[in-house]
Amino acid sequence: MVADLLAVQVAAELFPNGVSRYAVGGLLVGLGAVVIYLGTGIPVGASTFLESTLSYISDRRRFQQYVASRDWRVVFTLGIVLGAALFAATVQSGVVTTSLYEPGTTGQLYEVAGVTLWSTDVQPWRLFFGGILVGIGTRVGKGCTSGHGVCGVGSASKTSLVGVVTFILVAIGTAQLVSALGVSP
Amino acid sequence: MADRHPLFKPLILVGGLIFGFGLGFSHMARPEVVLNFLQFEDLGLVFVMFGAATVTGIAFAVMPRIREGAPLTGDRYERRLKPFDRNVVIGGAIFGVGWGLSGICPGAAYASLGVGNVTILWALAGMFLGAYAQGVWRSKTTGTDPATAGAD
Numbered sequence: 001m002v003a004d005l006l007a008v009q010v011a012a013e014l015f016p017n018g019v020s021r022y023a024v025g026g027l028l029v030g031l032g033a034v035v036i037y038l039g040t041g042i043p044v045g046a047s048t049f050l051e052s053t054l055s056y057i058s059d060r061r062r063f064q065q066y067v068a069s070r071d072w073r074v075v076f077t078l079g080i081v082l083g084a085a086l087f088a089a090t091v092q093s094g095v096v097t098t099s100l101y102e103p104g105t106t107g108q109l110y111e112v113a114g115v116t117l118w119s120t121d122v123q124p125w126r127l128f129f130g131g132i133l134v135g136i137g138t139r140v141g142k143g144c145t146s147g148h149g150v151c152g153v154g155s156a157s158k159t160s161l162v163g164v165v166t167f168i169l170v171a172i173g174t175a176q177l178v179s180a181l182g183v184s185p
Numbered sequence: 186m187a188d189r190h191p192l193f194k195p196l197i198l199v200g201g202l203i204f205g206f207g208l209g210f211s212h213m214a215r216p217e218v219v220l221n222f223l224q225f226e227d228l229g230l231v232f233v234m235f236g237a238a239t240v241t242g243i244a245f246a247v248m249p250r251i252r253e254g255a256p257l258t259g260d261r262y263e264r265r266l267k268p269f270d271r272n273v274v275i276g277g278a279i280f281g282v283g284w285g286l287s288g289i290c291p292g293a294a295y296a297s298l299g300v301g302n303v304t305i306l307w308a309l310a311g312m313f314l315g316a317y318a319q320g321v322w323r324s325k326t327t328g329t330d331p332a333t334a335g336a337d
Contacts, residue, residue, distance in 0.1 A: 025211020079201015130287020135315020141276020
């Protein structure tokens with residue numbers, strides 16, 4: 001009884017939005033990667049798109065090595081954008097409701113033509129400079145949260161596990177520091 | 186790659202749709218939610234990453250045993266293994282600073298655009314700039330690139 005109450009309290013503190021929206025979302029992310037893998041044998045990652053797309057505008061050998069995969073990577077990324085838009089038009093807009101989805105209170109909701117859209121409160125300078133470092137880091141480090149984190153970890157790849165542990169620990173340190181400096185949101 | 190199967194790109198699109206829908210549903214497309222995880226205020230992200238990795242892990246373990254190659258490409262079913270070198274740690278650390286500062290990673294950033302977050306264009310512009318800068322820098326230092334392919 002006491003142990004049960006303690007477990008509930010800990011869960012409420014560590015998971016204030018429950019776990020179902022995270023777990024269901026994660027299963028779908030994995031399923032998307034698996035659909036592509038089943039048909040093509042490709043374990044997808046989202047960050048190579050950055051370099052492969054640059055091959056359309058730069059002749060550098062570094063980018064040209066991705067010419068063979070650049071077209072489908074554009075299709076994959078377009079799919080991600082459209083898939084998220086589909087989520088916005090259905091679940092986020094309340095057209096489809098499920099007890100597995102916790103709407104949350106972050107950022108700002110706004111409406112365009114009956115579709116509920118969402119926008120962040122995180123400051124543009126954080127997104128921009130963070131984005132630059134993400135762009136450098138994923139390419140130097142051979143993967144991002146989907147390549148290393150989802151497909152690499154799913155492959156029990158030691159390289160990916162080292163990559164994931166490194167970026168999670170450094171990110172925790174960075175976010176705590178930024179927060180301690182009073183930067184919010 | 187003109188000889189690819191006609192269903193190759195449609196399948197990639199369907200996979201991307203499910204992937205993006207999942208990123209939206211899990212709120213990973215919201216930088217605030219990622220920052221809340223990194224500040225230990227909501228650890229739900231753990232369920233996203235390990236939920237997704239469990240699903241891919243099953244496919245990566247099972248498929249090579251039951252089929253020789255993928256139907257649309259003929260490629261062999263293999264796991265995602267990359268050679269280890271110090272770049273994995275250096276790049277991972279740089280990525281970590283960026284992720285901790287912005288709460289945004291590539292896949293989630295594309296999805297963020299899809300849920301209506303126009304402000305995310307700042308992050309996308311940054312990512313392309315960063316990827317371009319490292320490409321230029323690394324093509325200048327090619328040859329000194331440590332290609333120490335360790336066991337994965």
